[in-house]
Amino acid sequence: MTDAWIIDGARSPRGRGKSTGSLHNVHPQELLAQVLNSLADRNGIDRNDVDDVIVGNGASTGDHGACIGRMAVLAADWPVEAPGITLNRFCGSGQQAVTFAAMGIQAGHQRLVVGGGVESMSRWESDDAPPDFTSGNVALREKFPLVPQGISADLIATLEGFSRTDVDEFAVESQRRAAVAIEQGAFDRSVVPIVNPDGSVALDHDEHPRPGSTLDGMYGLRPSFEAMGQHVFEGYDESFDDMCRRAYAQVERVDHVHHAGNSSGVVDGASAVLLAHPDYAKSHGLQPRARIVMSAVAGAEPVIMLTAPGPASQKCLERAGMSVGDIDLWEINEAFAAIPLKTMRDLDIDPEKVNVNGGGIALGHPIGATGGMLIQTALDELERCDLSTALVTMCTGGGMGTATIIERI
Numbered sequence: 001m002t003d004a005w006i007i008d009g010a011r012s013p014r015g016r017g018k019s020t021g022s023l024h025n026v027h028p029q030e031l032l033a034q035v036l037n038s039l040a041d042r043n044g045i046d047r048n049d050v051d052d053v054i055v056g057n058g059a060s061t062g063d064h065g066a067c068i069g070r071m072a073v074l075a076a077d078w079p080v081e082a083p084g085i086t087l088n089r090f091c092g093s094g095q096q097a098v099t100f101a102a103m104g105i106q107a108g109h110q111r112l113v114v115g116g117g118v119e120s121m122s123r124w125e126s127d128d129a130p131p132d133f134t135s136g137n138v139a140l141r142e143k144f145p146l147v148p149q150g151i152s153a154d155l156i157a158t159l160e161g162f163s164r165t166d167v168d169e170f171a172v173e174s175q176r177r178a179a180v181a182i183e184q185g186a187f188d189r190s191v192v193p194i195v196n197p198d199g200s201v202a203l204d205h206d207e208h209p210r211p212g213s214t215l216d217g218m219y220g221l222r223p224s225f226e227a228m229g230q231h232v233f234e235g236y237d238e239s240f241d242d243m244c245r246r247a248y249a250q251v252e253r254v255d256h257v258h259h260a261g262n263s264s265g266v267v268d269g270a271s272a273v274l275l276a277h278p279d280y281a282k283s284h285g286l287q288p289r290a291r292i293v294m295s296a297v298a299g300a301e302p303v304i305m306l307t308a309p310g311p312a313s314q315k316c317l318e319r320a321g322m323s324v325g326d327i328d329l330w331e332i333n334e335a336f337a338a339i340p341l342k343t344m345r346d347l348d349i350d351p352e353k354v355n356v357n358g359g360g361i362a363l364g365h366p367i368g369a370t371g372g373m374l375i376q377t378a379l380d381e382l383e384r385c386d387l388s389t390a391l392v393t394m395c396t397g398g399g400m401g402t403a404t405i406i407e408r409i
Helices: 030-045 069-077 093-106 136-144 151-160 166-185 214-219 226-230 240-249 279-282 308-319 339-347 367-385
Strands: 005-013 052-056 084-087 112-120 201-202 267-276 290-299 329-331 389-397 400-408
Touching: 005 030, 005 279, 005 367, 030 069, 030 267, 052 069, 052 367, 069 084, 069 400, 084 093, 093 112, 093 290, 093 367, 093 389, 093 400, 112 240, 112 367, 136 166, 151 226, 151 240, 151 267, 151 339, 166 214, 166 339, 226 240, 267 279, 267 367, 290 308, 308 329, 308 339, 308 400, 329 339, 329 367, 367 389
Parallel strands: 052 084, 052 112, 329 389
Antiparallel strands: 005 267, 005 290, 112 267, 290 400, 389 400
16 A cells, blocks of 8 residues: 655635634635645646545534535635545544545545645534434433533543643643744744735734733633523523533532633634655655655544543554654644543653644634644654654544654655
8 A cells, every 4th residue: 555645735815714713705615625725836737637635523513514525625616627625524634634635545546635624613503502412312312311521521631630720731731832833933833824805815824822821811601501500491401510420420519620721722714734655746746845754543442432432543654653752742733621631641742842832722623624734744744853753643522533643755
């Protein structure tokens, strides 16, 4: 089986996921289209040669509906012969898109593929009701009483014994590292400016970070999921906390420790990673930056939901014939502070190798786009620090985890 080479990556800045955010007025199809064109232009590729554009997205409705992968390709004015497809593995969608792109090349079915994702969270259609992963399927809910992810994160913290101080300290460090990374230009290679319909610059930098965040400031934030966990919503006969206790009888009460400051930021963004078959790259003068060594996906218990990054990473390492010590840098998506804390504990990872430029808590987590962004962040940092290997892993809804190992060329 041949290698899949990473030629380059591009991403938008992360805009605040509110109607006042700088990217809100840019349609998500157009947001991804601009990133696709930036990636294609700076690498001089023939868009007619692109075998597929594989796009992760978590919403899949409203402005994100109608196969946004294909619509973004058309919005970018690529040849109509260039196809696009959309997939949904919840938060791991963008990473899965890159994985499928690599698989197509490794299998010899494709030569030049783009994998990435998009999410304009400011445009999500929502109401006041919490998300229902079972979509009203009472039989499935009885078997797996799935709760909103924030409550799953609080359940993890409860079972692992992570205190409010533990998760707040992690969040403050994420903000500190992101501030240093931005000051040092760590994201400059990947970030491309996004423009408004009138041609003016909408955003050219990540606007979610809060540099100077302190523990004292964190202490003033109330837990985000405590009231939700204790309320009995219409259509349910028990609270979400009761559902947690039904699945985990050893839990007397769920300790709600997560809040807006130690959870991933709600943002808008898009990412795209260009992958090529080595023969195609050589014949077209494309210089590879890295190769996909291995990828894996794993499932875990779906009520606690967010514990699979550890198993997915372990599977990925084993299939690559590698160990934790072989990885120079880790990107563990900061959906909530308890997730990287548990993953580091599970695999005995040195915290100094994890999310060295901050993560989703500071920078934001644009669901479908994040996987592609994390791969770019890892690759850029490997090159900055002259290191070799990185592992990117994410938790997803429904109790899954994704993992990818990349190696510099």
